[in-house]
Amino acid sequence: MLAYLEHFADRFDLLKDIRFETWVTDARYDEAMQRWTIETHTNETASSQFLICAVGALFVANKPDYPGIDDFAGECYHTGRWPHEKVSFAGKRVGVIGTGSSGIQAIPEIAKGAEHVTVFQRTPQYSLPARNRPLTKEELSRYRNDWDDLRTSMCKRGGWPFKTNRRRASDYTPKQRQAVYEDLWEQGGIHLSINSFVGVLADKELNEEVGEFVRGKIREIVKDPAAADKLMPDYYFGTKRLILDNGYFETYNRDNVSLVDLREDPIEEFTPSSVRTKRGEHPIDMLVLATGYDAVSGSMLNLNPKGRAGVSLEQKWQSRFDNYLGSTIAGFPNLFMIHGPGAPGVFFTMPLGGERTTAWIADCIRHVREKGLGAVEATEDAEEKWDREINEIADRTLYPLTNSWYMGANIPGKPRQFLGHLRGSQYFDRLIEVAEGGYEGFVFEPVREEGAST
Ligand code: NA7
Numbered sequence: 001m002l003a004y005l006e007h008f009a010d011r012f013d014l015l016k017d018i019r020f021e022t023w024v025t026d027a028r029y030d031e032a033m034q035r036w037t038i039e040t041h042t043n044e045t046a047s048s049q050f051l052i053c054a055v056g057a058l059f060v061a062n063k064p065d066y067p068g069i070d071d072f073a074g075e076c077y078h079t080g081r082w083p084h085e086k087v088s089f090a091g092k093r094v095g096v097i098g099t100g101s102s103g104i105q106a107i108p109e110i111a112k113g114a115e116h117v118t119v120f121q122r123t124p125q126y127s128l129p130a131r132n133r134p135l136t137k138e139e140l141s142r143y144r145n146d147w148d149d150l151r152t153s154m155c156k157r158g159g160w161p162f163k164t165n166r167r168r169a170s171d172y173t174p175k176q177r178q179a180v181y182e183d184l185w186e187q188g189g190i191h192l193s194i195n196s197f198v199g200v201l202a203d204k205e206l207n208e209e210v211g212e213f214v215r216g217k218i219r220e221i222v223k224d225p226a227a228a229d230k231l232m233p234d235y236y237f238g239t240k241r242l243i244l245d246n247g248y249f250e251t252y253n254r255d256n257v258s259l260v261d262l263r264e265d266p267i268e269e270f271t272p273s274s275v276r277t278k279r280g281e282h283p284i285d286m287l288v289l290a291t292g293y294d295a296v297s298g299s300m301l302n303l304n305p306k307g308r309a310g311v312s313l314e315q316k317w318q319s320r321f322d323n324y325l326g327s328t329i330a331g332f333p334n335l336f337m338i339h340g341p342g343a344p345g346v347f348f349t350m351p352l353g354g355e356r357t358t359a360w361i362a363d364c365i366r367h368v369r370e371k372g373l374g375a376v377e378a379t380e381d382a383e384e385k386w387d388r389e390i391n392e393i394a395d396r397t398l399y400p401l402t403n404s405w406y407m408g409a410n411i412p413g414k415p416r417q418f419l420g421h422l423r424g425s426q427y428f429d430r431l432i433e434v435a436e437g438g439y440e441g442f443v444f445e446p447v448r449e450e451g452a453s454t
């Protein structure tokens with residue numbers, strides 16, 4: 001994926017317009033000028049009519065605040081800030097906290113090199129075999145030949161380049177359903193979730209059946225029944241980010257890997273060379289924090305733009321991450337977000353989603369310019385309606401019933417709110433509908449005398 005994004009940046013000659021290693025320290029809207037003033041840590045100031053915040057949905061690292069953690073004297077890495085240089089695990093006792101996508105994908109790799117790995121797990125997870133493999137020549141040429149159709153179908157579906165079927169569970173016997181699950185488990189990837197039966201993420205009974213199927217697989221793979229017990233997920237299947245792994249559960253069959261269940265044996269403190277839990281001490285040389293992010297809203301709050309009357313986003317978003325269309329915020333004229341709260345973000349292929357959002361933003365800016373206007377801003381009324389619209393979609397599913405970062409539940413004190421739009425294709429249709437309908441939910445300001453709309 002990195003190679004693809006680098007290729008894209010080269011092909012469209014984007015690098016000339018990017019200032020690397022430059023941190024925005026302040027972004028402030030000037031109402032009289034109808035412009036944003038942006039300051040950087042290099043003491044440079046920029047002025048622009050529009051501010052597009054592509055700050056990433058998963059950027060602000062979540063670091064646990066266990067007593068003594070800062071006194072730990074060994075190497076310490078957060079998976080979201082992994083060094084570009086190779087990290088050596090050889091001869092080291094490594095502690096890993098966190099078993100989300102990052103932990104589950106890192107643990108098997110670390111275990112191959114380390115003397116010992118101790119995994120500190122708070123919530124056991126569902127994870128499906130990724131079964132990554134090189135594509136065959138035939139597959140590659142098929143993808144290239146069908147490129148336009150694939151893009152169209154990706155936009156119409158959840159962003160994935162394959163058809164999903166519309167099987168109904170009630171048309172199959174329990175035995176036939178198990179055969180379907182087996183087949184999809186063998187195929188790997190997210191098929192078991194999106195391609196088994198309609199309603200897996202909405203129907204409790206069906207969801208429980210799929211969840212139990214995965215638990216059965218974990219029991220089959222993990223040889224030590226005590227370890228398998230600790231690894232049994234007990235939330236609704238698929239309602240936390242569904243994880244794809246390369247031999248994660250198999251890793252617990254190695255004799256250099258041990259698992260601490262933090263639900264029954266919580267961490268009490270760190271010493272310079274160990275983790276002390278309620279039941280014992282675990283000496284470690286290296287700590288890997290796979291503890292995730294203050295997701296989606298955290299990156300925008302880290303930027304903390306100041307809108308009308310100098311009101312900061314931190315003030316506006318104290319108890320709810322209000323936004324309109326996942327892209328704009330009332331009180332913050334001429335500001336746009338990509339992958340912000342209320343947008344599909346991780347629920348759609350992110351580069352494609354980002355591209356489609358950017359196209360919409362470009363159209364909106366063009367509209368402002370062609371009409372000789374000075375500013376565009378969402379209304380609070382539109383924000384309220386949007387909030388209802390995306391929550392109605394989420395409430396038809398099992399997602400809101402699980403403590404996940406989608407709900408803001410991973411960060412102590414963070415307001416609980418479903419942070420995404422679950423139906424990417426519907427979302428992008430809505431964007432177009434709003435634009436074609438004359439930008440309902442927005443107010444436009446004429447150019448003020450003082451301002452220069454450049
Ligand atoms: P995630 O999915 O947020 O996972 C973080 C993991 O860290 C998860 O297992 C958390 O347990 C655990 N965690 C977080 N804080 C603590 C503390 N204080 N103590 C113990 N364990 C903790 O982040 P990832 O980086 O793995 O993945 C992020 C996204 O990247 C992923 O969803 C994909 O979209 C790509 P919890 O489950 O909250 O109990």
